[in-house]
Every structure is written in structure tokens, then in C-alpha cells.
Amino acid sequence: QKTFKITVLPGDGIGPEVIRQAIATIKEVEKKYEYKFELSEALIGGCAIDAHGVPLPDSTLEQCKNSDAVLLGAVGGAKWDTLPGHIRPEAGLLAIRAGLGLFANLRPAIIYSSLKNASPLRADIVKDGIDIMVVRELTGGIYFGKRGRTAVEGMGEAAYDTEMYSVGEVERIARVGFESAMKRNKILTSVDKANVLESSRLWREVVIKMSKDYPEVTLNHMYVDNAAMQLVRNPMQFDVIVTSNMFGDILSDEASMITGSIGMLPSASIGAGTLGLYEPIHGSAPDIAGQDKANPIATILSVAMMMRYSCGLENVAKDIEVAVERVLEKGYRTGDIVSEGTELVGTMKMGSLITSEI
Amino acid sequence: QKTFKITVLPGDGIGPEVIRQAIATIKEVEKKYEYKFELSEALIGGCAIDAHGVPLPDSTLEQCKNSDAVLLGAVGGAKWDTLPGHIRPEAGLLAIRAGLGLFANLRPAIIYSSLKNASPLRADIVKDGIDIMVVRELTGGIYFGKRGRTAVEGMGEAAYDTEMYSVGEVERIARVGFESAMKRNKILTSVDKANVLESSRLWREVVIKMSKDYPEVTLNHMYVDNAAMQLVRNPMQFDVIVTSNMFGDILSDEASMITGSIGMLPSASIGAGTLGLYEPIHGSAPDIAGQDKANPIATILSVAMMMRYSCGLENVAKDIEVAVERVLEKGYRTGDIVSEGTELVGTMKMGSLITSEI
Ligand SMILES: CC(C)[C@H](C(=O)O)[C@@H](O)C(=O)O
Ligand SMILES: CC(C)[C@H](C(=O)O)[C@@H](O)C(=O)O
Numbered sequence: 001q002k003t004f005k006i007t008v009l010p011g012d013g014i015g016p017e018v019i020r021q022a023i024a025t026i027k028e029v030e031k032k033y034e035y036k037f038e039l040s041e042a043l044i045g046g047c048a049i050d051a052h053g054v055p056l057p058d059s060t061l062e063q064c065k066n067s068d069a070v071l072l073g074a075v076g077g078a079k080w081d082t083l084p085g086h087i088r089p090e091a092g093l094l095a096i097r098a099g100l101g102l103f104a105n106l107r108p109a110i111i112y113s114s115l116k117n118a119s120p121l122r123a124d125i126v127k128d129g130i131d132i133m134v135v136r137e138l139t140g141g142i143y144f145g146k147r148g149r150t151a152v153e154g155m156g157e158a159a160y161d162t163e164m165y166s167v168g169e170v171e172r173i174a175r176v177g178f179e180s181a182m183k184r185n186k187i188l189t190s191v192d193k194a195n196v197l198e199s200s201r202l203w204r205e206v207v208i209k210m211s212k213d214y215p216e217v218t219l220n221h222m223y224v225d226n227a228a229m230q231l232v233r234n235p236m237q238f239d240v241i242v243t244s245n246m247f248g249d250i251l252s253d254e255a256s257m258i259t260g261s262i263g264m265l266p267s268a269s270i271g272a273g274t275l276g277l278y279e280p281i282h283g284s285a286p287d288i289a290g291q292d293k294a295n296p297i298a299t300i301l302s303v304a305m306m307m308r309y310s311c312g313l314e315n316v317a318k319d320i321e322v323a324v325e326r327v328l329e330k331g332y333r334t335g336d337i338v339s340e341g342t343e344l345v346g347t348m349k350m351g352s353l354i355t356s357e358i
Numbered sequence: 359q360k361t362f363k364i365t366v367l368p369g370d371g372i373g374p375e376v377i378r379q380a381i382a383t384i385k386e387v388e389k390k391y392e393y394k395f396e397l398s399e400a401l402i403g404g405c406a407i408d409a410h411g412v413p414l415p416d417s418t419l420e421q422c423k424n425s426d427a428v429l430l431g432a433v434g435g436a437k438w439d440t441l442p443g444h445i446r447p448e449a450g451l452l453a454i455r456a457g458l459g460l461f462a463n464l465r466p467a468i469i470y471s472s473l474k475n476a477s478p479l480r481a482d483i484v485k486d487g488i489d490i491m492v493v494r495e496l497t498g499g500i501y502f503g504k505r506g507r508t509a510v511e512g513m514g515e516a517a518y519d520t521e522m523y524s525v526g527e528v529e530r531i532a533r534v535g536f537e538s539a540m541k542r543n544k545i546l547t548s549v550d551k552a553n554v555l556e557s558s559r560l561w562r563e564v565v566i567k568m569s570k571d572y573p574e575v576t577l578n579h580m581y582v583d584n585a586a587m588q589l590v591r592n593p594m595q596f597d598v599i600v601t602s603n604m605f606g607d608i609l610s611d612e613a614s615m616i617t618g619s620i621g622m623l624p625s626a627s628i629g630a631g632t633l634g635l636y637e638p639i640h641g642s643a644p645d646i647a648g649q650d651k652a653n654p655i656a657t658i659l660s661v662a663m664m665m666r667y668s669c670g671l672e673n674v675a676k677d678i679e680v681a682v683e684r685v686l687e688k689g690y691r692t693g694d695i696v697s698e699g700t701e702l703v704g705t706m707k708m709g710s711l712i713t714s715e716i
Contacts, residue, residue: 077610090553120590142521147556155526159560162520163500168513172710197446198505202517228608229615232478232590246551250586250608257587 013071013284021351045075055092136248371642373431379709403433494606
């Protein structure tokens with residue numbers, strides 16, 4: 001009987017309550033299957049700042065390193081917004097990505113057929129659904145490059161940040177892109193700004209070289225400005241998108257928004273081994289925290305991604321995903337996705353509806 | 359009688375034919391009003407590469423410098439796509455922006471009421487129209503920062519680009535943002551990534567400082583990833599957006615696409631004086647070049663912006679804009695915006711319909 005060690009980081013705001021439903025899902029999986037999950041909680045974000053003065057205590061990072069997977073709720077809130085940058089909740093996110101070497105962020109943007117009307121796009125554009133996987137580089141680029149202040153002749157103080165990518169960094173993220181495409185519809189769109197940026201030119205060279213290893217994958221290159229337009233004009237043209245940390249930040253959020261259901265979307269951050277970090281893409285929503293209103297589905301689907309990528313349990317992942325679809329088809333909705341003719345339920349009720357379908 | 363010197367840069371693809379209709383508009387303005395426009399043509403882009411081996415010949419830049427305004431068609435085409443970066447058509451665009459000191463790019467994203475159905479967004483989202491002015495910094499940031507190649511220990515060759523902004527650069531673009539907001543609905547959204555980038559933190563500091571000079575303007579700060587989402591979710595919340603060169607490239611194109619009428623949108627690039635460069639936001643569309651199919655409206659509306667910003671002729675600008683609206687209301691459309699119940703016309707016919715309304 002295999003046992004998986006999972007570090008759970010509930011975080012702030014609605015984090016703890018959506019995590020509670022995700023844990024219930026894991027417990028249900030334990031009952032049905034022959035797997036054991038050893039769960040232990042730790043602090044990250046605002047709650048860690050309150051307790052230890054830093055958004056990612058060393059003890060949390062150590063515990064994560066000794067796990068098979070990390071499940072995160074959400075971090076942040078107005079309370080910590082006026083602190084200096086390096087001790088804000090978001091700094092904890094950047095530190096855990098770097099600390100665990102999670103260089104690839106996988107962000108599926110999917111419209112469930114029962115939620116098509118939620119998309120802000122015209123019905124004829126989303127009639128065949130949206131199913132995009134954005135693969136964002138997560139530990140390099142301008143997020144982690146050299147930055148500072150200096151002075152510019154006649155223009156006063158100046159501040160700079162450095163976008164930098166090495167061949168090795170591009171190779172490993174491009175490989176995740178190609179491999180993802182192989183498991184899907186075999187179309188990979190590499191997004192860059194090679195008509196302006198040197199780092200994008202290197203990016204493109206490496207991606208083209210690697211495409212020789214994947215003759216079955218159709219590789220397209222698209223400038224980031226055009227990609228921002230095409231996501232709105234015709235999202236169906238995309239299968240897998242692979243791009244840099246900064247462009248991926250922007251495009252993965254845009255891709256999520258066109259599905260119309262931010263509360264539904266999970267994410268996975270993975271590295272060279274099987275250790276991964278799984279979290280909903282939504283924020284900590286302090287305005288509805290503690291009111292049993294938050295949608296736990298994105299976090300539950302993050303558990304599915306965890307089963308798939310860190311535990312290698314594809315069948316369990318599918319089981320959870322199908323359970324979510326069934327509950328949606330039966331017409332249950334949390335407040336963020338409720339519409340005429342559907343039944344409004346709270347966080348806990350939504351969680352138990354899903355576990356009862358597993 | 360005032361005379362304005364205009365340098366006309368037809369460029370490549372559909373550039374020359376849309377420019378022809380824009381010139382017809384200028385001639386009509388000359389007939390109706392007491393102003394003279396001295397037009398002289400010059401080369402930029404692919405046609406300049408063919409004739410002189412460079413996308414922006416010195417003679418063209420000189421001629422532009424000695425003008426009151428520059429009117430550009432479009433540049434580029436497959437023929438020049440395999441040339442090295444610095445002699446591609448796009449390099450001519452970057453060089454003319456820098457060469458003329460055009461640090462502010464004004465990109466209106468407007469839905470004309472007669473074209474609402476063209477928007478890819480749901481009808482209920484665009485029911486009150488879209489009317490956003492994106493103010494993009496155009497001669498700084500990562501577009502013009504230090505770049506190159508280097509090596510990274512254990513990761514092979516690396517390439518880098520530098521995002522850099524000085525207080526002076528941010529001040530002058532922020533001022534354009536605030537001034538634009540003062541002439542509109544007095545809401546300014548400054549877009550940055552201050553939770554990660556040092557250059558964004560300086561950007562935000564300067565914008566906040568300057569807001570003291572504009573107590574009537576409501577200033578909001580928004581992260582670029584959120585802005586990419588909000589444009590799709592609720593574009594009506596925006597009045598003026600001010601942002602960096604790179605973020606502006608992405609967001610101005612996204613804002614244009616949600617209007618659904620790329621062929622309708624003009625742009626202005628301005629600097630410290632009244633000299634400005636005016637061009638449609640669409641590309642050179644080689645596939646339909648020379649077939650009398652291109653929509654000349656974006657270029658004609660660029661003439662209107664030229665009248666407003668470089669010539670100080672607000673009444674003439676309005677006259678042209680109203681002429682365009684009237685022709686649309688009468689149901690005439692080029693191929694890119696034609697729909698059931700409207701009448702398809704070619705480039706030349708559309709141009710003459712508009713001049714006849716002036
Ligand atoms: C909070 C912020 C630093 C972070 C990022 O930009 O990576 C967030 O936007 C995300 O996408 O996870
Ligand atoms: C062609 C390219 C260099 C240019 C830019 O990125 O500025 C274009 O996308 C634009 O927005 O005018």
C-alpha cells in the first residue's frame with residue numbers, strides 16, 4: 001500500500017475553507033482506493049507573517065521539500081498590503097516556487113459544457129468550448145533577474161529589472177510544452193516577442209531546435225500582443241501555449257477569464273522530479289471568507305492535478321474530475337457560478353456533493 | 359492661412375491604398391476649410407529595404423523631423439520576414455519612434471454603436487459600448503534597454519533584455535495619462551506589476567506623486583495580469599489606461615480586439631512638441647493588398663487624430679469622425695465589418711463616401 005506525504009498550506013482568506021473540502025476529497029479517495037495520504041499542515045502567506053514575521057518560514061519550505069506534493073489554498077489580504085514587498089504574502093509564493101524548483105506552471109483553461117453561458121465571450125465563439133493548457137515558465141525571466149535602482153543622466157533616478165533566459169531554462173520548459181501537447185491535440189503555440197527581445201530570440205531558437213524531437217507536434221510561434229488578441233477572437237485555435245514567466249502571468253489569467261469561471265480552475269507547478277505544488281488560480285477573497293460562500297471546486301480539481309502529476313494516479317484524477325462534472329450537471333452551483341434554473345449551495349455542501357460522487 | 363507640412367509614409371501591403379483614401383480626406387478638408395496641407399511622400403519598411411537596404415533611411419527621418427505631422431500606412435510582409443532583425447520592416451517603426459522622440463502612444467479602443475455585434479464579447483457586456491484610451495509609453499522600457507547574450511554556469515548560453523524606467527520618463531508619460539483623463543471621464547488606471555518589478559514600483563511612486571497635481575482624476579492601480587482579465591470581464595470600468603511599453607503593447611492590442619473592429623482603429627504617437635505620427639493599428643495585410651478590399655477607416659480616423667493633436671484643429675477632427683459615423687449608419691461596410699443587412703463596398707468607394715460627408 002503506497003503512502004503519499006502531502007503538505008497542506010491553507011493560507012489566508014477563503015484558503016482554509018476551500019482546503020477543508022479538498023481534504024475531504026482526499027479522505028474519500030483513501031476510502032475508495034488502496035492509497036494512503038499523510039497530511040500535515042504548515043503556514044504560508046499572511047498567517048505566516050503574523051506568526052513568524054515572514055511569508056515563507058524555513059520550516060514550511062523544509063516540510064514541503066520532504067513531501068510528495070504540496071496543496072495550497074490562497075494567500076493575501078488587505079491587512080498585509082502595506083508591508084514592504086519582500087515580506088508580503090505574494091513574496092511567499094515566489095519563494096516557494098524558487099525554493100522547490102517548480103519551473104513549470106500548468107494552467108488549464110476549460111469551459112465545462114454546463115457553464116458555457118458564464119463565458120464573457122459571444123456564444124458562437126465558445127460554442128465548441130475552450131480547452132487550453134497554458135504552460136508558464138515559473139522560476140526564471142524578469143521575475144528572478146537582477147533588479148535595482150540607478151540614476152540616468154538628466155532623467156533622475158531609474159529602476160531596472162532583467163529578463164534573462166538560458167538555453168537550459170528554455171529547454172526544460174519547452175519540453176514540458178511539447179510533452180503536454182503530445183498528450184493532447186499535438187498543437188503547441190510558443191509565445192514570445194522575438195521581433196523585439198533578445199531573450200525571445202533565444203527562446204525561439206531553442207524551441208525550434210527541440211521541435212525536431214517532436215515531429216508529430218505542430219509548432220506555431222506567436223507574438224505576445226497577437227496572442228492576447230487571438231485568445232479573445234478565437235480561443236479554439238489553441239491547444240497548448242508555452243511561454244515565459246511574465247507573458248505567462250498575463251496570458252494564463254486572460255485565458256482563465258474567457259472561460260468565465262475563475263472559481264473552477266486549478267493549477268499545478270512542477271519541477272524536475274514528481275514533487276509539485278497545487279493550488280486554485282483564484283485569490284484569497286477576504287470579502288467572503290468564513291461565510292461558506294467560496295467555490296471549493298478549483299481546489300478540489302487541484303487535488304485531481306496532484307493525483308495525476310505527483311502521485312501518478314491518473315484514474316483517481318479522472319474520478320475526481322468526473323465527480324465535479326456530475327455535480328455541475330445535476331445543477332448545483334456556488335454563488336460565483338449560480339444562474340437561473342440552478343441550485344445555490346455553500347462551500348461545504350458543494351464539497352460533500354462532490355465527495356459523494358467519488 | 360495656415361499651412362501644415364505632412365510627411366506621408368505609405369509603406370507596404372495595403373498601406374498605399376488606405377493612405378490614398380486618407381489623402382483624399384485631407385484634400386477634402388482643404389477644400390472646405392481655410393487650411394493648407396503640404397504633402398510629401400517618403401519610404402519606410404519593406405519598400406525602404408528594397409530601395410535603400412534599411413527600413414528607415416536617414417532621408418525619411420530628416421523629412422519627418424521637418425514636418426508638422428507624419429501619416430503612416432502599414433509596414434511588413436513575408437518577403438522581408440527572413441532578414442536579420444535590425445533590417446526588418448518593424449525595426450523601422452522602432453527607429454522612427456525613437457528618432458522623433460514619440461514617447462506616448464495613444465490608442466483609442468471604441469465600439470461604434472452600429473458595429474456592436476462585431477465585438478467578440480457577450481452583448482450584455484458591451485451593451486453600453488466600449489470607450490477606452492490606452493496611453494502606452496513608447497520609447498523606453500524593455501524595448502530600448504540594454505540587451506545581449508552571455509553565459510550562465512551550467513545552463514549554457516543566455517540572452518537578456520533590460521526593463522528600465524527613469525523618473526523623468528515616467529513623469530512625462532503619466533502626465534499624458536492624467537491630461538487625457540482630464541479631457542475624458544477623469545478616471546485613470548495605471549497598470550504595472552509592482553508586486554514583482556522594481557521598475558513598476560518606481561512607476562507607481564511617480565504616478566502617485568503626480569496625482570497630487572490632478573485632484574479631480576480618480577487614480578487606480580492595477581496589476582497587468584488583472585488588467586488583462588478586466589478588459590474581457592468588464593471593459594466599461596476603464597476610461598484611460600496608462601502603462602509601460604511592453605504592457606501597453608499587449609493591453610492595447612487586447613483592448614482593440616474586444617471592440618471587434620481592428621480595421622476601424624487609429625493611433626497617435628506624440629512627443630514633447632506637436633509633431634506626431636499617425637497610423638492605423640492594423641497591419642499591412644499582404645493577402646488582400648491591391649484588391650480594393652482593405653478598410654480605409656482606421657487610416658482616415660488617424661487623419662482625424664492628426665488634426666486634433668498635431669494641427670490643433672479639433673473641429674476638423676470631429677468633422678472627419680462624424681463623417682465616418684454617418685457612413686456607417688447608412689449601412690456601408692468594407693469586407694472586414696460587413697454583416698447581414700449592410701452594403702459591401704471597396705476601399706475606394708468607402709473613402710469617397712466619407713469625403714462626401716465632410
Ligand atoms: C502574486 C504574484 C506575484 C503572482 C505572479 O505574478 O506570479 C500571481 O499573479 C500568480 O500568477 O501566481
Ligand atoms: C512591430 C512591433 C515591434 C510593434 C511593437 O511591439 O511596438 C507593434 O506590435 C506595435 O505595437 O506597434
